[in-house]
Amino acid sequence: DVKVTQSSRYLVKRTGEKVFLECVQDMDHENMFWYRQDPGLGLRLIYFSYDVKMKEKGDIPEGYSVSREKKERFSLILESASTNQTSMYLCASSFRLAFADTQYFGPGTRLTVL
Amino acid sequence: DQQVKQNSPSLSVQEGRISILNCDYTNSMFDYFLWYKKYPAEGPTFLISISSIKDKNEDGRFTVFLNKSAKHLSLHIVPSQPGDSAVYFCAASGYAGNMLTFGGGTRLMVKP
Numbered sequence: 001d002v003k004v005t006q007s008s009r010y011l012v013k014r015t016g017e018k019v020f021l022e023c024v025q026d027m028d029h030e031n032m033f034w035y036r037q038d039p040g041l042g043l044r045l046i047y048f049s050y051d052v053k054m055k056e057k058g059d060i061p062e063g064y065s066v067s068r069e070k071k072e073r074f075s076l077i078l079e080s081a082s083t084n085q086t087s088m089y090l091c092a093s094s095f096r097l098a099f100a101d102t103q104y105f106g107p108g109t110r111l112t113v114l
Numbered sequence: 115d116q117q118v119k120q121n122s123p124s125l126s127v128q129e130g131r132i133s134i135l136n137c138d139y140t141n142s143m144f145d146y147f148l149w150y151k152k153y154p155a156e157g158p159t160f161l162i163s164i165s166s167i168k169d170k171n172e173d174g175r176f177t178v179f180l181n182k183s184a185k186h187l188s189l190h191i192v193p194s195q196p197g198d199s200a201v202y203f204c205a206a207s208g209y210a211g212n213m214l215t216f217g218g219g220t221r222l223m224v225k226p
Contacts, residue, residue, distance in 0.1 A: 004157070035216075040123065042116075042203055042216035043158070058213075090157055102148070103214060105157030 003027070004106035006091055012112045019078040021109050023091030030095060032074035033058075033103065034066060037088040049074055081113045117141045118206050120217035127224050133191040135220050137204030140185065144206040148214070149178060149189050152201045161202075162189070194224045 007022035025032065031050050035043040035058075045058030047066040055066050063085060067075045074093075078085055088110050092103040118139045127133045137147075145166040150158035164171040164178045164187065171178050177190045191198055204217040 009155075040218045042118070042120075042218040043205075043214075044216070045213070048213070092157075102160045102163070105150075105159070107155065107157050 004091055004093055004104050006089075006106040006109050008109050009107065010110050010112075012114065013078075013081050014114050015082060017078075017081050017113075019081050019111065019113075021076040021078075021089055021091075021111070023074045023076070023093075023106055024072050025074075025091075025093040025104070026072065027093065027095075027104075028071065029093035029104075030071075031093060031103075032068065033092040033094075034064070034074065034076045035090045035092065036060070037090055037108070043090060046076065081111075083113050085111065086113045087111060115140075116218070117144075118204055118215050118217040120202075120204055120220045122220050123218070124221040124223070127194045127222065129196055129224055129226050130193045133189075133194045133198065133222055133224065135189040135191075135202050135204075135222065137187045137189075137217050138185060139187075139206050139215075141206070141208065141215075142185070143208040144215075146207040147178070147180060147187050148205045148207070149176075150203045150205060150216075151198075152203065152219070158203055191222075194222075196224050196226050198222060199224050 004025045033048040034046045049055045049068040065077045090108045091106040094103045148163040149161040152158040180187045201219045205214040
């Protein structure tokens with residue numbers, strides 16, 4: 001079974017803090033994704049990576065950066081957290097990019113920025 | 115502007131009856147569609163998919179129908195069970211590959 005784990009289930013931070021969200025997958029998947037989920041808006045793609053050290057912006061990259069130094073690990077960074085970044089953050093991975101392959105999701109991190 | 119829309123935020127169905135969840139899309143380049151199910155405090159899990167070359171795909175109690183001319187797909191669950199209570203997301207992918215565009219989700223409640 002594919003397993004995608006996220007470092008924290010719940011996180012509370014203050015405005016202006018730097019926040020790191022970590023994601024690890026154990027199936028040697030090429031692609032990894034970060035989404036945020038907000039009520040009524042579904043899942044919106046923040047960034048994705050199709051290889052180590054490679055990254056591409058998704059639909060809402062503003063205020064976020066990412067890092068992928070190892071194939072199994074994909075980090076989302078909020079350089080200076082703001083209250084409008086309070087959300088559920090979901091990491092996903094998939095095997096291939098050039099084919100509509102199933103994405104496997106982690107359990108999510110609920111981030112609250114005060 | 116949302117390219118994938120689920121216009122019903124919630125749906126309540128009696129156990130044993132059919133649940134029908136709907137999804138509309140606007141981008142004609144989408145050619146692969148998926149449904150994900152999400153329980154509280156868990157990540158979404160893949161449920162069923164359909165390619166644009168088909169108009170129906172069935173997997174047990176779950177059937178997805180695709181109407182390309184109307185840019186509409188639906189998920190049918192028959193019979194519905196209380197364990198099906200979850201949020202269902204419709205997602206679409208274009209020829210460019212694995213990027214998924216998600217709808218806003220529909221919360222299904224199946225009453226015993």
